[in-house]
Amino acid sequence: MFESAELGHATPKAEYDKAVPALRAKLLDAQFDLLDLKRFAVVVLINGIDGAGKGETVNLLNEWMDPRHIEAWAFDAPSSEEAERPFMWRFWRALPPKGKIGVLFGNWYSEAIHARAHGDWKRARLEEHLDGIQRFEAMLVHEGVLLVKLWFHLSKAGQKARLKALEKNPKTRWRVTERDWKYYALYDRYRETAEHVLRHTSTGEAPWLIVDGSDERFRSLFVGRTLLDALRKRLDAEQRGWAVRQSAAPLPPLLDGRNLLNSLVLDQPLGKKEYGELLEEYQGRLALLCRSAAFRKHSLVLVFEGADAAGKGGAIRRVTAALDARQFRVHPVAAPTEEERAQPYLWRFWRNLPRQGKVAVFDRSWYGRVLVERVEGFCSEADWMRAYAEINDFEDQLIEAGAVVVKFWLAISADEQLARFKEREAEPHKRFKITAEDWRNREKADDYAKAVCDMVDRTSTERAPWTLVEADNKLYARIKILRTVCERLEAALS
């Protein structure tokens, strides 16, 4: 979930100084159009890790925009007026009217995340609170509110570095208190709680957007652009007509071109000899794990996604070679059949779920919804936006029933892909593997990269994380995959 926000994005000063005047002008224009149209209100939620720049961002928005039509609210412990009414009362009072923007800094999420991370709330209480939030936010969206939910993130190392830096400087030393270090000690629990909350309240219409809070300039541009894009998208949708409204969800902007995929070093070294030894080692470990008594209470669900010619098939064969033929099934996923199209899109995966003690390998999977279907426009934005939550929900059910879910994205460089395409075309027995469609897909590489990064950010969870596999060297890729499967199984069976 926080993968993209931990890449260490940063914006150089010169670039920032150049971008800000235009951004501010556009934000003011959008704000004016919003006021002029008076058809919807904007609610911006500001949440996140301490020190990730929440307060600074609220100040910045106030500075950048017309302060008469944007209102920031901070909520502390409830007053007696507030405590004697339902919990949501004070938030209702803060709702902006149509045409205006409300920034809610400290809101219906704050207390719940804090209390759960500090162990004051039990899980059931949190769940009940989140349900109430979901109903409330669904109502806001139905009533036409544009909801922009921003989570300010800092990695654990980033958080520590920030506190150390403040302490080192005599002028800022006073800002670091014992409480800060106490909270820092709780970082992992806070992060885990946040991941749970964000995942369960990210909906198709009102998804969470994660802000990398480590660099002030990047963060400021990111928030400004997010707000601008969300406003423009919705204003356009309003002008085109009512029905478009609910598919005009806010999405994160592309800023510095850095993403999860292009941050990988795709060509990893591994020689044939070492490969042979490691292959034997991991296949042996996998075989033993899948034959163990403990595995009879579990199942294994492997998901292979990746660019064309990234080596999914070869990797799958190296995995299944370790297994008894009666124990596994490989499900190649192509365009849905007529029977499958007559059902909800997850149906064809549900019918192929393994029972306990079995292994199901999906060569492409339910993620097609947010990859090919998104990029090719086979479904609407509203459809693929809601799919993230539906997929998380689906995998949660698998895990609850004992499945170990391991998901791989095989990444190759454009050059390596081209070389493999040409090689396939040259070899008669591999020529069937390459079609005109493969060449077309290459032209949409940027769209696919965006879709892959969003997919990882929105569906990589503690219980079912994505593993990105550097696959320019096939040998390295296969070993990384086998090792990951072994480690995940060992963790689950121990």
Next chain:
Amino acid sequence: MFESAELGHATPKAEYDKAVPALRAKLLDAQFDLLDLKRFAVVVLINGIDGAGKGETVNLLNEWMDPRHIEAWAFDAPSSEEAERPFMWRFWRALPPKGKIGVLFGNWYSEAIHARAHGDWKRARLEEHLDGIQRFEAMLVHEGVLLVKLWFHLSKAGQKARLKALEKNPKTRWRVTERDWKYYALYDRYRETAEHVLRHTSTGEAPWLIVDGSDERFRSLFVGRTLLDALRKRLDAEQRGWAVRQSAAPLPPLLDGRNLLNSLVLDQPLGKKEYGELLEEYQGRLALLCRSAAFRKHSLVLVFEGADAAGKGGAIRRVTAALDARQFRVHPVAAPTEEERAQPYLWRFWRNLPRQGKVAVFDRSWYGRVLVERVEGFCSEADWMRAYAEINDFEDQLIEAGAVVVKFWLAISADEQLARFKEREAEPHKRFKITAEDWRNREKADDYAKAVCDMVDRTSTERAPWTLVEADNKLYARIKILRTVCERLEAALS
């Protein structure tokens, strides 16, 4: 929630025999169109009280319709195949493809309601299960499934009468077991659980429809007509275009013309002398209750709805006369102001919630959404359909915060209303109270009656029930209102 289903609806045999052939023909036509169009699947859920005719209805549907394109499923304890996969697996297997109808008799609700009523599940577990159901059903609806959820109801007396009748007849005596009487003893808990479950899973797109199960002929026509209407409405929506789909929710049919309002005896006797004595008694009780120490931890929210000239104002004055002027506020609710229209429709009620120790009287209320706005077309069907759940949620939050919520519908006959209109027109100081709009509203009396009955069925809950007030005799109405307020307060403060 079960109010309309306990009126004792019944269909005479001659009427039934006349209606069935046409109904069957239309159902077959609709089924054929569904198959021909192949644009959506239909899932019918059959749940309810034992003995209310669930099994018989499933058999009937199979008999009435083309059995090749309708499939009924019953689910017992899970097989080992099923137990080793996620809970929802077997229901996914039973989903009908587009063009077909699946009848699920025993489904994702059955175990949860049973286990909770029998005390085997804790509340938190039920809530979690219901959340999963809500997500699943929302996904089905998004994927285009027409979901018809039928709850077969029998009153406690009806249930008892049924068991006694079976026992009395030597031919059917064997059908009544000890288990039946054990379940009967749990009737109240079962009903309470069912009410909770139905309320929390009735959504705008997939509401529950309550079937009065006491009379076989009425029940059969009701189910047949419900299914027919739902199919036709959705088929029409499909033909008009995609966007209409989600506002084509199934609604209960009007069959025998009997409803909650016309089942009331509106002219109840109460003389002036007795009225004076009772007025004094109840106003005194109310005054003491609102001044008691216990009330300082509560608040009182009174909702007055009713036809024009039903006597809301007079009744409100009799209530407030018992209170200290600093303790209460009356909120007359008319068309929303510009400020209010710029906010979600519940906003203007949230801002007027009383703090503890105070009384808020709403002369008309948030129910305008499902009354005047529905009937006059001021909001879409999708808007007022989702409002029931939003209003229940709103009142739940009030109650959680200590409020006692008492809701009155003042019912008068058309004749009495006409007499009062004429009287108002004749008296100069009352003339302002009667407008052209009031005369227009009279012409829509049937639409309003339907809206009122739906409102009571969907928002009368154990914690915030509606009280229907027979108001042709103003004196009787005022006393019934005062008595109800006193009793509800006494129950809450004790």
